[in-house]
Amino acid sequence: MKFFALATSTLALAASFIEAVGVHVRDPDDSLAPLPPACTDPRTATPLHRAYSYSATDNFYTANGTEFTNTVEKLRYTNKGIAGWVFPYEQCGTVPLYCLNAISFNGYNDEGVVGYVYPSASCGGLALWRLYSANASDHFYTMLVVERDRATVSLDYMFEGNAGFILLF
Numbered sequence: 001m002k003f004f005a006l007a008t009s010t011l012a013l014a015a016s017f018i019e020a021v022g023v024h025v026r027d028p029d030d031s032l033a034p035l036p037p038a039c040t041d042p043r044t045a046t047p048l049h050r051a052y053s054y055s056a057t058d059n060f061y062t063a064n065g066t067e068f069t070n071t072v073e074k075l076r077y078t079n080k081g082i083a084g085w086v087f088p089y090e091q092c093g094t095v096p097l098y099c100l101n102a103i104s105f106n107g108y109n110d111e112g113v114v115g116y117v118y119p120s121a122s123c124g125g126l127a128l129w130r131l132y133s134a135n136a137s138d139h140f141y142t143m144l145v146v147e148r149d150r151a152t153v154s155l156d157y158m159f160e161g162n163a164g165f166i167l168l169f
Contacts, residue, residue: 048063049062049083061099085166086114126167128143
């Protein structure tokens, strides 16, 4: 079972705080006024692939095409399409989305960065919601409200919050 953790830098946290609180600018020529967040060209994003193993009750996510193909063809996961789009390299205004793999109860192995995401919706990204099923020991991620609600109501997943903001093409 893998899950993602959003790492935010101090700068990203400060930007989120400024956005949430708002900043009153007295003078339009004030050089200290905050600049709008820099947004990365969405054409540089790569798909975040999604697969599922019915036998292992495991959702699998990767931005690596080779890893995805291997998981579907050799490990017999079902291709569930593209969950959304992430950036393969750190871009202006993005933060890393880490992939962690369960190795034991409450123990996780850091598998590195799966991609880079926005820490807020300011660049047009949509929330990537994270849910967890204790019964299945599985994390589930979706951008779709209908999937999120179905998982919490019918599939015994608990909503854990937002893992970041990714693009939907």
